[in-house]
Amino acid sequence: MRRAIVQNLRTFRRPSPRKALKGLRINGPGNALFQRSLASARSTRPLQSSMQLRRVSIPVALGVAAGGAYYAYQGQGSPGRSASSVASSYSAATSTGHTSAVTYAPSGTTTSALDNPNEVPEAVRKALVVEDGQLFTTQIPVGQTISKETDASGRKVLEMVDADQVTAKLRTNEESYMVGRGAGVVRYDVVQIPSNDPIEDDHVEKIVDVPSTTAASGPGQTSSDWMFWGVFDGHAGWTTSAKLRQTLVSYVARELSATYKTALSDASLTYPSAESVDAAIKSGFMKLDHEITHESVEKVLKAKTKSVAAEVLAPALSGSCALLSFYDSRSKELRVACTGDSRAVLGRRGATGKWTATALSVDQTGGTPSEDARLRAEHPNEPYVTANGRILGGLEPSRAFGDAVYKWSKETQDKLKNQYFGRTPSKYLKTPPYVTAEPVITTTQMDPTKGDFVVMATDGLWEMLTNEEVVGLVGQWLDKQGSSTRTSNATANGWLSSWFSSQKASQLPVEHHEQGDTSGQRAPIRQQQWGVSTGQDDRFVVEDKNAATHLVRNALGGSDKDMLSALLTLPSPYSRRFRDDLTVQVIFFGEGQVDGKVELNKEASATAASGAINGAADVRAKL
Incomplete structure (x- = not known):
């Protein structure tokens, strides 16, 4: 972060x-x-x-x-x-x-x-x-x-590091899975590149097999899939993001289960209302943050030991943004819940054959006009509620899990500091909480027949590339994969057929390929700091089988081998001055093979030990 x-x-x-x-x-x-x-x-x-x-x-x-x-x-x-x-x-x-x-x-x-x-x-x-x-x-x-x-x-x-070492570093944590569930998602790719040591980012991918008693299914179906992807951008430590990886999907799925069951109990309903689904997701977020931030204090004061305090308060004293996507295979709706400044962007084929980039979230920081206005309305007569784009002049994201020093009262903070440990409250702290974990949710109707894709990433990617560049790069990568498939007459990548394009290799196949953004996202500041020439697509390369790795390679330099090598040579803490932790997920929607399996895509994975995972409890959980 x-x-x-x-x-x-x-x-x-x-x-x-x-x-x-x-x-x-x-x-x-x-x-x-x-x-x-x-x-x-x-x-x-x-x-x-x-x-x-x-x-x-x-x-x-x-x-x-x-x-x-x-x-x-x-x-x-x-x-x-x-x-x-x-x-x-x-x-x-x-x-x-x-x-x-x-x-x-x-x-x-x-x-x-x-x-x-x-x-x-x-x-x-x-x-x-x-x-x-x-x-x-x-x-x-x-x-x-x-x-x-x-x-x-x-x-x-x-x-x-040399070129081979660069590639090894980029691919160390890459994973790719082929989804044969026949539910609209055919593949997802993931990669992480650390800058902090240990890395403060985390991520989760989970497929939940939902029985018909919880969510009504289509004709002949006895169950449907709920699919979750999440990226968690930690700061001031790794413990909060790790907590989210372990528990956030479970909290949200539990709330969704209750909401869906309530809807099915009404004979006039076949699906819960959009408002109730959004409320369930928000409830899951808020209940988990309450456990992290406030129930932890109760446990510490009851236990009265520093060892318990060190363990229980760690996720409260650090913090993390959260970006969680929820896809219902029955409704074909994708909901993106954003708490913080990670970002999700949809790539969809336009009428010209090029891709269009649509932001599915808005960066939530003290410098975002809508967030600044909300905070000033909630805390009137506090001129320093945001200062220099930061909450009380300190924290950048205006929504986050943990970060309890912006949520606890001064009395609570003083008590914990005197008895155990903690930080000195900000001199501007008057009417907490100033930071909330409540997400802003967007809903998008997906059309798997058109081959949509979604990129989810922590802000380490978006401070290097614009939305249009990211979508264009995935489009470029798809064209390269499709070209390779056609050349080799391969059938294993039949899922690629809906993504084929005829754009020139030197150009990103994206509409409105412009620098900057007017829809609530910050511009990629690193491009200015590094002196990157904007609008020159020849600075990008296609060298990786994993789409997420492809994005990271080009974010860190692409064809500029010296810059790419330099940024990957730097160890922590020096690297933190020039790049952030990077976590990227790319989700491909389509109509692929239906075999009920979730299989490891070995050619685009480096970390998984086995060759295939057969759609069991290893990669999905049941409610």
Whole structure:
């Protein structure tokens, strides 16, 4: 969950290694090469670099800066020198904590044995340097190793992952399932990419086989399916999102079951009203949040032990947004319940053959006009109820599970803090609660014969791509899969037939492909921060069999291999400045094979151990 101010980045072209070496004087006992900042406060004149700075498509907001990386230069200096002795010299050269190992000399001055261009390796590897929110790359010779992960100036120095490692990272948590239930859904793909450690996002997918005594079925049917997909964007910890994965579907399904049974008990009704179904979903959300936020306090005060407090209060003190979709196979209605700023977008084929993007949720933050107006109406005469787009100037989402410091009274917070632990209440806290878990629900009539699809994702995706880009990318991916199927005369992917298009490969097959959005969603701010050229579809690639992985790859750089590698090289907590946790689900509606099974799609899955799951309790639950 993006909760910190994100710094921008800028890159610079630097001299080639050979030319740059002629402007360097090496001081100290070791031949350590160091790349200084062009705007360093410690230098009054610019330095030439011994390593060529490679371009990463990311701008820097804090000013012009380049980076530094110490590395052991095996084989340089005295003849016959061992790698271990080089490493020792490196340690000696940097142990003082100063950055004077390299000084500026006028161009053309011979200052070192390193001036011999024959000693500069032609083959290089890429290294990434992180300093105070700035990100840039350098090069190191093949066969050499970075001696330390942190240089003498405290900069993080990392060797960038290569293309194979990038793909491995992207696919580590991908899963795909083929749904042979004959109920309108044929496939769903999922992937997660962590930025926080541990990842604060979570997700759930569940098919509930509902008997006719609970939900009336069609002719000849004894049951129908309720299908749920959820993405949970945690913040201030992972415990709330984990709680939602474990329990939210059960809470909602229980409320829906009671509502459907009530409708069936009335002979004049065959289906509950839309209002009652929405009310059931909201009730499930609110009851779970009440358990997390308020019943937890009762348990702690009754138990009177810190161990119980640590376990029970964790989901209350952290928080999570929730985006839950509920599909009824009988009515063919998809309800999307949104609490927070995760987002769902529908892709539907238009009259021109291109896809259209329709948002099925609205981002709920302190900066959303409708949410700001609601909060100010509920808390009159409190000018800081929202400040800088955040609740009481702190929390960004205006709706969330947990986040009890925005829901508990000051007295409760003081009591828990004094007896156990907690946080100091905000000075603006007057009339809580300021944050609610009540979702906003939209209903969409799905038409499986037209091949609709829905993308659900945490805001880590939407701050990188627009709605139209996401839908166009899935359309592009479908075209590629369909082309492969036609070429190989394969029949296994017959479900793809309703998605085929004839758009040019270099263009996203989407209507109104524009930047920005006027329907309540925030624009993808990372595109501005990274200096991404908008409206250029050639920056996208199709390299993955999993549609969710395909979206993440293109969100993180697509054809810009340096940016993609850089963003996946960064470990936590450094990565959090440049990208969020990412959780993406892509749900494909259609009329596929009817065999009653839910099977693992092995070609687009990396984490499942078995080859097939036969529609039993492993992947679905009964009420």
